[in-house]
Amino acid sequence: MPKEVMFDEETALQKAKELFWRKGYNGTSMDELTKAMGLSRSSIYNTFGDKQSLFIQSLNHYKKSQHDKLMQSLVKYDSPLKKLQAIFRVSIDELIKDTDRKGCLIVNTTTELANLENNISVFAKGNLEDHEKFLQDLVKKGQQSGEINKSIPSLALARHLFNSLIGLKVMAQTTGDKKTLDDIAKVSLSVLQN
Amino acid sequence: MPKEVMFDEETALQKAKELFWRKGYNGTSMDELTKAMGLSRSSIYNTFGDKQSLFIQSLNHYKKSQHDKLMQSLVKYDSPLKKLQAIFRVSIDELIKDTDRKGCLIVNTTTELANLENNISVFAKGNLEDHEKFLQDLVKKGQQSGEINKSIPSLALARHLFNSLIGLKVMAQTTGDKKTLDDIAKVSLSVLQN
DNA sequence: GGTTATTTGGAATGTACGTTCCTTATATTC
DNA sequence: GAATATAAGGAACGTACATTCCAAATAACC
Secondary structure (H helix, E strand, O other): OOOOOOOOHHHHHHHHHHHHHHHOOOOOOHHHHHHHHOOOHHHHHHHHOOHHHHHHHHHHHHHHHHHHHHHHHHOOOOOHHHHHHHHHHHHHHHHHHOOOOOOOHHHHHHHHHOOOOHHHHHHHHHHHHHHHHHHHHHHHHHHHHOOOOOOOOHHHHHHHHHHHHHHHHHHOOOOOOHHHHHHHHHHHHHOOOO | OOOOOOOOHHHHHHHHHHHHHHHOOOOOOHHHHHHHHOOOHHHHHHHHOOHHHHHHHHHHHHHHHHHHHHHHHHOOOOOHHHHHHHHHHHHHHHHHHOOOOOOOHHHHHHHHHOOOOHHHHHHHHHHHHHHHHHHHHHHHHHHHHOOOOOOOOHHHHHHHHHHHHHHHHHHOOOOOOHHHHHHHHHHHHHOOOO
16 A cells, blocks of 8 residues: 555645735745645645646635635624624734735735636636625625615625725735724625615 | 937836736736837846836836826816716726726735735835825815715725725726626715715 | 555756846947 | 947846656555
């Protein structure tokens, strides 16, 4: 029986994700990746494929872990409006807590590569659709229960909220001032009020 | 008397700006820059300095030309609220018209480099402060004349609007759908209504 | 112990990178 | 025409890049 793989794939991928998140795709070298992941070039190419393949896997890992973390933090809220408010609060807390000030890997990747790489553009669009749908479902429920303003279509509200979240993720790389981000969240969410 | 420079510095810088805008700082090579600018390496190094120096000059050129273009397009509006609405409309028109789907050079640079390069972070923060002040002045005037909602502080409204504009510049690299961006603008601006 | 198969370390490969250097071209002055 | 000064073309330099290759280490089977 052959020698077993001597590392944890999940941990290695997480290390790669964090490096790409800090430095971007073009700003990260394979040399840096070997150091961050604690693996040799052969192990990386064997397990993850080439640099772009590893990057795509890192993006998918990021999307899933952010999604899982968000869902986990929304469990305690039963009201759609409270869930939407929590989404902003949790996002801001995470952005502010991040000493690297690296924002969001998907937003960073969109601005770096979406206009150049079709597969990144497709990924970003898929991500947008997923979020729009998720936010729209919450808005609809809130409108049905009467706690969210019905005068604006749910899709428009969802798009606005998603757009605000994206803006926050860029703003967080410009200013570490929580008050600024909280102001933005408060005003953005105010459109939901009756 | 020595031989004169045989190219237009302004035109060359504009070419460099457009390439950095499409491909980012790390994604752009000096070789590509020589081709895009139509200059030799010596001419570029002589006139603009090294790659990072050229990039900073491109950023400044971009900031100034976008600012001038925006001011020009606001001249015809006398009302603060109409100016704010025009800012969104003009921004979206320009984003949608751009077949390269490259968004905004300052936003792209913020997400690529702001957490890694202090001078970029400083530039982004200065840009944020300039925009906040400009938008806040318009909001204040609108609140004074009664056409903008007074129940929300002007700074909070300004931050929200700036944040929305940033989000739009990222969204525009994800989707070419003008309706989506228009929805966002409409809802974002709705917080200004009395 | 030998064979086979796989993982891993890190050198090798060929190309790309940013920056400097060298040569040629050109303009002005003497 | 010669001397001087500068601009420009593009090669050279030293390093960096992504990817492949080779040797050593290790485990299981015979």
